[in-house]
Ligand SMILES: Nc1ncnc2c1ncn2[C@@H]1O[C@H](COP(=O)(O)OP(=O)(O)OP(=O)(O)O)[C@@H](O)[C@H]1O
């Protein structure tokens with residue numbers, strides 16, 4: 001063994017001598033050719049092969065470099081002693097990276113590979129429209145030659161997939177809106193985005209735990225269902241219809257879904273979309289792993305297959321078609337139609353991306369065209385109900401930090417007796433609790449009072465419940481369009497007023 005080392009050391013000595021001789025005697029070009037030759041010989045007899053992934057590929061950023069950096073960041077934080085730290089734009093997470101010229105070992109399908117982060121100072125800068133960074137960065141992947149074909153493709157695919165996942169997890173969610181009314185931004189995008197920081201989660205959402213679990217399981221199945229959707233020949237998308245009175249948590253549920261799956265949200269404002277083809281273009285510009293939301297679908301536009309004289313109908317010349325512009329028919333030119341919307345969610349175009357969720361919300365499911373409700377269209381219909389006893393317990397925990405065991409048995413009994421009769425929305429209850437959140441006892445007492453009063457009134461007003469929610473919805477619309485608004489009144493009286501007005 002010692003002899004072996006001796007001969008190896010003398011070989012290295014000879015090589016070093018040859019190199020210095022080369023430097024002395026030969027011109028640089030010849031030296032370069034010799035080095036290249038030695039390099040070739042070395043690689044020929046080496047059992048490894050090497051792949052360079054440079055940061056900049058020509059003048060473009062190499063996506064694979066960024067992907068490898070993110071992928072390695074997921075485990076270098078545990079192994080490394082010297083790491084580089086970065087925080088990307090729109091991200092609240094810090095990413096770890098290999099420092100310059102550091103190495104890390106990874107194992108994939110039982111095969112061990114070595115990654116080296118290579119950083120070299122760039123020589124003189126030649127003129128370029130886009131100045132290059134002063135350092136030339138890249139990763140070198142070392143794989144045993146015999147394993148190259150076995151893992152290279154699948155390993156790189158795996159890295160791309162993992163890095164996308166990490167990027168999504170690290171980055172803040174984005175909320176997109178099409179409020180620019182069909183115009184495009186400088187990069188040709190019809191959507192505007194802001195960071196989405198809604199704190200609603202399934203933990204804070206007040207609804208029956210069993211129902212909540214069902215929805216979470218459904219979302220989970222969907223997100224992990226790529227192979228299922230492929231096997232069954234179905235487009236990888238899912239539709240949810242959330243319906244129920246105002247203030248029962250439909251928007252909060254959408255935020256909770258987005259936070260649960262780490263998806264972006266596209267809030268589609270139908271009133272800003274001029275026709276079906278614009279709707280299709282918007283769809284094409286949405287990304288995968290996103291939730292496309294249309295809120296209050298019943299009152300966004302006139303979405304029925306039948307022609308009605310509705311004042312929101314886009315074919316009303318005063319509403320949509322300006323002077324001189326021709327008004328299309330049901331599927332034509334200048335209007336959004338139900339069939340256009342159904343194509344948006346169901347048709348061939350809806351599959352131009354994958355892993356997308358459509359969520360429609362409405363306060364009045366009965367006003368929707370049956371075509372929207374047909375099975376297979378909206379996969380799950382979720383009723384967001386008035387506050388139940390289970391939901392109330394979640395609200396008491398959220399706002400006052402009260403567990404069930406913290407409350408007196410009699411108070412709990414009273415709350416459970418009155419909560420269903422009160423027919424208060426979680427939003428109503430939240431308001432009472434927020435107002436008194438620093439005085440917990442008072443908050444509970446006041447809530448009980450409010451519930452009893454509401455329960456008594458419901459008992460007296462009886463069947464006016466539907467009219468109440470009608471009025472509540474009108475209040476909501478009035479807030480959205482202040483000119484048409486009216487004064488707030490007690491819901492019960494409003495119902496009565498409406499009756500009087502009618503008579
Ligand atoms: N189920 C719920 N769980 C927790 N909080 C809720 C729930 N429902 C309503 N809230 C509270 O009430 C407020 C209004 O709720 P949200 O906007 O989600 O209601 P909505 O059903 O979307 O109403 P609308 O039909 O008017 O759009 C929220 O800010 C939230 O704090």
Ligand SMILES: [Mg+2]
Pocket residue numbers: 250251252295361
């Ligand atoms: Mg809402």
